[in-house]
Each structure stands twice: as structure tokens, then as C-alpha cells.
Amino acid sequence: MPENNNMKNTFYLLIGGLLVLAACSGKNPIEKKKEELSQLRTQYKEVKDKIVALEKELSEIDSTYDDGAERNASLVSSIPVKPARFVHTIEVRGTVASRTNVSMSAEMGGTVEEIKVREGDYVREGDVMIRLNTSLVANQIKEVKTAIELAKVVYERQKNLWEQNIGTEIQYLQAKNNYETLESRLGQLNAQYGKMVIKAPFNGIVDEVSTKEGQMAAPGYPLIRVVNPGDGYITADISEAYVGQLKKGDSVKIYVPSLDKEYGSTITAVGQSIKLANRTFMLEAKLPAAAKDLKPNMLVVLHLADYVNENAISVPTRIVLEDLKGHYVYLAQKRDDDYIAQKRYVNLGKSDRNTTEIVSGLQEGDVVIDRGSMLVAQGALIKIQ
Template sequence: MKKYIYHYSNMKTFSRLSLALAAAMTFSCGPQESELEAKKAQLKAYKDQYHELKSSISELEKEIAAEDSTFAKNNRKSVLVTTVKAQNQAFEHYLEVTGSVLSKKNVNISAEVAGRIEQIEVHEGMRAAKGEVLVSIDGESIDNNISELETQLDLATTLYEKQKRLWDREIGTEVQYLEAKNRVESLEKNLATLKTQKDKTTIRAPYHGTVEEVMVKLGELVQPGMPIINFVGESDLYIEADISEAYVGVLEQGDSVRVEFPSLGRDIKTKVTAVGAIINPSNRTFKVEVFLPSLKHIKPNMISVLRIKDYENKAATTVPTNLIQRDNKGEYVYVVDKGQAKKQYITKGETYHRVSEIKDGLSGGEVLIDKGFREVAEGSKVQIVES
């Protein structure tokens, strides 16, 4: 008791000295001292008193708490927190994988005849309609052969007609007639073959599309099978992705898929059109093909994100994932119970987009500590404030 009286006496003495000092400063400066300076001096005196009182209060609280546990509990400081409620709502989990846009009409157009590049009608990035000329190959040698065959065919036709008239009058032998006829037919077939080769010296667009790459130069000699142009069609686009073998049996043809194109900032809903039957041994994945409708600005090799729903609970209890903590007993969240923080142990299910499904431990509607949940402990007093 004497110690407490001592503290109180010291505070009273200090208070009197401070007030006296402030008054002395005010009057000693005379009429030239401004009112502002007097207020500053008084504020400093109050602050000194506050610090002295705070220190004395702290010491007294420690001494009383050491002798009275009830006092310590009742005077524990409250932690300011915000809260959210456990929700009862539908919960969906999606498998997210990166896919690439491909085209079934992405082809390398190759030369079918030998020759020198005579004309290149297109350039990279140019769009071409079906049948439009892309590249021309010199066909002079084929033209010469055609001209020669046409001359031979004219002669063979004349001989055949004369032989036929004789045969109709039963003059000559049947063998002579058949040889003449065969000669004409053979030359006609050879001429048709050369004309087909002549047509192949002009390379045309097989369908509407875009010239992705021109692989030859003007005047370059090409051989049959040599790639000339990489041509990409505007239709029949699809998305291909590699899925972990852990999802074998989960994904099936016809499953709904949401596809996002990060570079375009848009997403669409489509479906799985094909599921691979082989596991890639190098990365333990299988191929999935997703239908892609005709969309503006979508290009082959564009990156996309596939979201395939693999789990759904229409009556789930959910909480923000970041509120879940773990200790030796398991996972838990802090709930507010009679103004105090209380650990509520839970069994967590699936997690998607920062929301977790709670299998056990919460039924929905519980008040969870949100902001400030890391500053509280079991039994901490809490004061709920607006976010």
C-alpha cells in the first residue's frame, strides 16, 4: 500500500511542478510572449504528465495482475478485427491447363514438278482465296513436250481415220486398224498427262487462308516434294492441351469447357471433342482436343487457358482459403464466440480461386475472423470493426 501511495504522491508533485513551470514561463516572458508559445508549453507539460502516468499505470497493472489472475483476464486488451461468415453455396472445381490453338488446315504446299520459280504472286501474311495463284514454276520444257505430242497426235489421228475408212470398206487387216487406233489413244493419254503436269506448275491456294511463310525465292530451282509455302486455313481451328494422367477417366468427350484467351481478354464456352488414348511417357500426359468455333482475331498457335469442371457440390459450406491455418491438431479457422477468438477445427475439401470447401467443422453462418486473424490467439478478446 505504501508503494501505491508513493506513486500517487510522485504524480501529484510532478503535476504541480509542471503547472508551475508553465505559469512561470507564461508570466516571465511578459506581454511579448505569444499565446501560441504558452499553449505549446502547456502541451509539453501535459505530455510529460501522460508519459509519467502511463508508466505508473503499467507498473501497477503488472503488480496487481501478479496477485490477481481475474484482474489480468478482465483487463486484457481487445484485438481489432473484421469478420466474414461461412457461406452455404454451390461449389465448383475446375481443372486449369494451358492449350494452344491449332488448325486442321495448316499445311506446307510443296512442288509437284521440277522447275525454276518463275513468279511469286503472294507475300507472308497475305490472305488468299481458294484457287488464287500463289507461285508459278517455269514449264517451258513441258510446253515443248506438249507441242511435240500434239503434232504426233495430229498425224496419228489422220492415219487412224484413213485406216478406219479402209477397214469399213473391208480393205486392209484388222491389226493395222487396231494399231492406228491404239496409237491415237496412247498419244491422247500422254498429252493429258503433260497438261496435268503443266497445271501443276501453277500452285494455287487449296482453300481460303493466309500465307504464313514463303520458303523459296524467285529463280530458285525446285524439285517435286520440296516445300514452297506454309499456308494456314481460316476455318477448322481447334485447341489442343496436355492433361495429367491423374485425370484419366475424369474427362470424356462432350464435357463442357470454358476457354479463356489472355491476349484478347475474352472467354467462350465449348466442349471436348476428342480425348487421347495414349499416355506420353516423357511427361505422363494425354492429349485433349477442344472444339473452337469461328471467332475474330483467333490465330493458330495462340495461347489459351482451358477450365474443365471436374467436381461440383451444389450445397457446400465455403470459406476464404487464406483464413485456414494449421497446428499440431490439424486445420482450423478462428470464429468469434462471446467476444473472444476460438479455434474451430475443420476438414477441408477442394479449393478453387481462393475459396475452400469445408467438409466438416462448419455448417454455414459462423462468424469468422478475417482481417486480424493472425494477431489473435485462442481466447483473445476481439473487437469487431467495419472493414
């Protein structure tokens, strides 16, 4: 009978193993390894707890056993618990922007006659950068100026005659109207002439020239872009869930993935309305003076502090473990001349990067096990490095 039972047990174990393999066959190798590691850790904890219990029983009935257990003590490191500043941050994607980043186009259609700048050139406000063919408008201006000279002479003579009560009023008014109409026409032509010349709107650098001499320029078609790198800032959209948690003057860290660099800055503006399209509000941060390599439209990651506790109890996240009862850490508890691992259940607050806030369960003066916390069990003998 015992032999039959052993055969049955062996059969059931084989069936169970096949079922586990079948369940895992549809998973990728990484998930399978994670599951295997989790199962091994669970088994290790169960075995470790049994070993500790047996060691405790043996130490009670065999006074010489402690010497042997001492040699098997787990080597760990420890951290004293003390209040410290805890900051929880959120990560938000943002972009580099510039208030003086302008793409300019022609207001009047015409042929590009001359391009006076190239990419990378520095320009001052008012400098001529592109000139369209102005010959037609220039000829019209010349004709109108000639007509104005005659109209002015006629108007002045009619005015003198009218003041001497010679001639009719209608002759005087016609001469005056003709002269003023030509003056207005000249003003319109001069305005058109000005629109055929594209000038720098501010001091900056020519970033892009998207036309060539001889090409036609249509109104609204971009011809040239001018950027002032010294007027940059960071902008980002923040979820409305963080309304009231961020304010002007708060510190912010700016990480630039493409450069693998991080800069410190401050919030300069917080939007006062929620965008209906994505339920976010606008946030702006100052572009640090040291961030000279940042260009408009570059992607950045903002680390914003949404929660600060000046006297928080916190521990490395890696030492916070969990079982069916909840989260816990191991303390290094003094026992006679030795130290043992003492399980302590805790309530967690927020976690930031590699640190977790402990709301309750720990107090100042406690000593938590750091390195080696995964290798101990409740009551296990430990040796602090």
C-alpha cells in the same frame, strides 16, 4: 551457484544461436527469411496463448480487468458461413491451332518463274500463287498434240478401211493403239503442267512466302503457307488421371499469357484414346469469336473444371491454419456482450486458387474470422470491424 547457472544458460544460448546460424548459412536469403518468419509466428502464437490464459485468470479474480482487456481486443473482420457453388479447376497448357493452316510445296522440281502474291494477301480457292518454269513441259505438250492430230487421222482411216474389210486387223489395232497412247501421254503432261502451278487450296491469307523468283524448287520443300484465321481452335493434352471428368460441352476459361487476356469457351471434343508416348488424351475447345488476336501456335492456359459441388462450405484459403493436431479456423464466438476467437478444427476438401472446400467442421450460420485471423489466439477477445 545461481550466477554460474546463468552463465551456463547464456553459454548454451550462444552455442544454440551459432548452430542455427550455421544451419541457415547454406540457404538462400528467401528461405532464411521464410524460416525466420515461421519461427516468429510460432513464438507469437505461444506467447499469445499465454497472454490469453493470463487474461482469463485475471478476469476471474479481478472484475475491473475486463475493461482493460476490452481496449486490447484484436480488430478483425468476419465471414458468415453459407453453402455456395464450389468449382475446382485444373490448369493445362494448350496451343492455338487451325484446320486450314497449310504449308505448300512443289510436286515437281523446277525454277520459280513467278510469285503472284505476298505475305498478308487474301487469296481465294484456286487462285494461282506461284508458277514454276513450265516451258519444257509446254513444248512437250505442243509436240504430243501435233502427233495426236496425225495419229487420229491414221486411226480413223484404218478404221474405215477395216469396216469395209480392206486391210489387215493388225494395221487397224496398231493405229488405234498409237492414237490412244498419245492421248494418255498428253494427259500425263497436262498433269505435270498443273503441278508446276501452285494454287490456293482454300480461301485464306498468305502467311509466309519462303522462296524467291529464280530459285530452284524441289519436291517437298515448303514454298508458301496459307492460313484461314476463321477456322481456329484450341488443342491440349490432358493427363489420363482426368479421364471421365471432362466432357463435350463443359465450360472452359482460356488465358493467353502473351496478351494477358482471358476468354470463355466450351469443350468441343474429347479424345477417346490414350497416347502411349505421354499417357494423355486429346481435348479441343472452341476458339471464341472475340479472340481475334490469337494466332496459330500461340501458347494458352486452359482452366478446366474437374470437380463441382453446388452446396459446398468453403472459406478463403488464407484463413486455414495448421498445428500438430490438424487444420483449423477461428470462429467469432459470442460471449456475453463480447466476441472471442474460438479455434475450430476442420477437414479439408479441394482447394482452388484462393478458396478451400471444408468437408466437415463448419456449418451454415458459423462466423469465421477473416482478416486478423493470424493475430488472434484461442479465447482472445476480438472486435469485429
